[in-house]
Amino acid sequence: MSLVSISGSLLYTAFILYLIATFFFGATIRDKRTDDKKGRSGKIAIGLTIIGFVAQIGYFITRWIASGHAPVSNLFEFMTFLGMCMVLAFIIIYFIYGLGVLGLFALPIAMVIIAYASMFPTEISPLVPSLQSHWLYIHVTTVSLGQGILAISFVAGLIYLISEIDQTTGSKRTAWLETVIYTIFLFIGFIVITSVFNFMDYQATFEYTEQNATTTTTEYNLPAIAAPNEGTLLTEGVMQPWFEAPAWMQGADAGRKFNTVIWSVLAGSVIYGLVRLVLRKRIGAAIQPLLKNVNPKLVDEINYRSVAIGFPVFTLGGLIFAAIWAQIAWDRFWGWDPKEVWALITWFFYAAYLHLRLSRGWHGEKSAWLAVIGFGIIMFNLIVVNLVLAGLHSYA
């Protein structure tokens, strides 16, 4: 067995362990006697999480040895690492506050991130000259750790909102909360639909002309709903595209990405719809009773604490280390590249969060909403900026 396949299996193992641990964390909230003390299911759950985390570290190290560089150099590797950091942050926070319900939400979200990452090319690619620096490891690992900790504040915020928002009648707040949950379903939709068609080994090739007048081909792994602008289908016996991507969508593979977004929305909506159909109420409302033992003050504290711990780490990795490296590699420590801009936006946002909380008393629900938005910004920087507003940091 090669090192690469060992590495892959370890990641898979970690994923499964996180999944099992989630169920045990689920058991802790059912168990009223263990409200204060960590019960047996809690111990099993955190134990499994830690073993899973160790397995994922194993994945990380073996892949590092196999490739000769730290596996944080493309979107798959980076997002997987983010998932790992999130689990680490969860473990730390769990040992501070001992709140099992946190795991019930943190682990699935980490799993969605890891699964999402696996949908991108997973081959080991060599480092281009601009990435050949120790600062790659220093910068990327610190940023991820910061973002992982900040993600826990999102988890706490989400728990707070689900448990505290009045679900007896529909309101703007319930609608927004459902929107957040629906967004998570879109990611799941993407994962499901991509996996299905990957499994079927679906392929359709298009030919189209790029802005600079060179003709290229692109490979669709999902049936084409939207063809590339002015693209022609080369593969025979596959679904004909329904329409073309609009002309303003340009850049690397815009048509294919647009098609993927359409599929994710379709699949996510269908899954969300089915779940709603089964539950016959808002998903938020369905989860709420599970959280009736949750102490909102403690969840709010965790929300804030995660930002308090994560903010300095993020600043160090995402701005300071980033600037040092940019100075060495690109001769300027700051260049208003989209990725840099969005890191600055993230930083400004959490700075605003802290000021609103400490000086203007935005606690509880307001803080929770902010934490959700903050994580939205982080994910935006990771996904939209990488795939759409690609600049120097383009991974995909």
Add this chain to the structure above:
Amino acid sequence: MKGKKCECGHLNPEGATLCEACGKPLEESQQTDASGKKQLLNMRYDGSARRSQTYNKSIIDKVWNFFSSVKVGVWLIVLTIIASAIGSIFPQEMYIPADAPNRDPAVFYEDRYGIIGLIYFQLGLHNLYSSWWYILLIALIGVSLVIASIDRVVPLYKALKMQKAKRHESFISRQRLFSETEHVSEADLEKIKGHLRKKRYRLREENGHILAEKNRFSRWGPYVNHIGLIIILLAAILRFSDVLYMDEYVWVREGETVVLPGTDREYYIENHDFILETYDEDDERFSEAIAQEGTIPRNFQTNVTIYRDSANAVAGAEAELTPITEDQIRLNEPLKFEDYTLYQSGYQQNEFTSMSFKVHETDDPEEEALANFTIDLTSPDGVYELDNGFRVELGEYYPDYYLDDNGIPASRTDYPRNPAFVLFVYPPGSDTAEVSFLGIGKNIEPTGENEYNVGITDFEMRDASGLTVRVDHTLPFFGAGAAIFMIGVIQGMYWHHRRIWIHPKGNGVLLGAHTNKNWYGVEKDIEQAIDGTSINMVKDQQEKDE
């Protein structure tokens, strides 16, 4: 309006909501809410007067108060976030892709993004981050940082310095964490004091009133980090100075020595070799990725020598060069000498340096060379005298040949990327020239009656390397600012100011506690401090209210 005198005898400055000395609430609003229910104290800045709130008369005071407000600060941040996000929708002017058909911003944005792109360009959003209003936004945040910090740190410092161990009963009972115990023995008090000391609390006693405090320095964190940010902003201003900051770009071709721009013609650089390496597609580890993505570069490198001009006379006069350093510049490994840093920033491969030709009879199927000559493209001669009595005149030379809009041969740039020539060939003993037009893949004779033909036999090429030349003395300031910011943020976020008051009442005590963050932590501290004593555990009164 005058200051308020508290019943403990302390004269408080106006605007204070809690007595500086004993902590008794001074204002109605701090005493009861509308329903008359007991309310928790607002402990922000320990109830001291934020200075801006006390005077509001002159225009100066109004400006001061405006920038002192956190609300205004947060609004400035929100506006900056929105503006920054808008700037990232389309590439900024400097990031217009190199392969765009037309890189002129007036054309590019409309061309690629249609009407929205045109509006984007016309609003100047393609240079958003250097626009006056964006810079003004950042500057206003800076102003807000300075004023808001001064306005808060002074009173907070005074309040914490002036605080007494003995506090008013209502101050203790209206802390968020509070408990009352009827009977507490002397021994228990000693025990709790011991526990608190062990937990590194500093204890102060005043007639049996105890104040246990730790990590007060954490309260200065926000102000320290603000100082860091202000230093960073000041460093950014320093960049406008030519002495402290210089940014130039230079192209050097292999074998060439050119002056380093921005060095006042003191330094020259010679490019010995530009190297571009790619990953081996047979490398097992990467073969899959290379198959998918195509060739992946591994190294960009320029081998250079830096010279100093010891004469350094008037510009253009002959320089006397002495080598001072010989080195390699790679991406991620810039070359540093004196105050200058050289970065590998670009390259242009395959410029022609020389081309060799032969003259042969047009109808000779073997194309046997009657004469050979080589044109050095860096300094071509006008006339070439060849063997066998041939003479070639270089009529025209186009280094980067193209046909212009009028169909006339011209050169697109100064660089020999696509050289073309008009040659006048004088056969031996003849005064009449035959005209030939030669270029890459082109060999045209206008008349079609030439007796002799000229063909390209060989050529040499070289690469050009693009280097950024930088002087940046502002970096230490940015570094210092960033370091101070980190210290401040860590100091404020990773340590927590905690205070516990023990207030004797009758035979028992009142116990109150305050922290600016992490209530969970201070509760744990108290839990451990009262362990083994009869003192009651504190209740979170905020929780009770809800």
Add this chain to the structure above:
Amino acid sequence: MGLEEVKQKKKRKKRGRFVFRVSIIGALLGAVVFTLVSNIQADNTIYRAGDQAPDFKLQQINESNERESVQLSDLEGKGVMLNFWGTWCKPCEREMPYMQELYGKYKDKGIEIVAVSLDSTELVVDRFVDRHNLTFPVPHDTTEEVRDLYKVGPLPSTFFINPEGEIVEYVEGALTLESLEGHLQNILPEA
């Protein structure tokens, strides 16, 4: 402490605070204005109208002109049109005939046209000069030193320098016959 005294003390304190606030706000305002002004100026070239034109010396390569080299300081007392150009640059080529026409007209009135060529090969310049029958001096800036000295960006760029050696105008882009003549009038030495 009498009532008067308290009042006095308070007044002093108030005044102190006012002075403090005025100075802080003043300093901040100064910094903001400086930043904004510097930001606007950062886009411009270093040499602007009113500056002394920096000296340089270059080989002259136009064979129709008697000079062997050109040193700017030698031209003091004459109005100088200092033009930066390249053979590949179309707008540069368009303004050449105007320069040649006006060179004949103003040469004897105390104006020198100096057209610094930024080409790398002399032959190309020679052919260009022959084709356009240029007679004004063409110094050859092979190392682009002088270009760097004058911070010349896009071509053509022209500096109009008066007899005192001071830059009167800086023009980026091609000139027409009329505008060129107008600029030359501005740097004409007094008879």
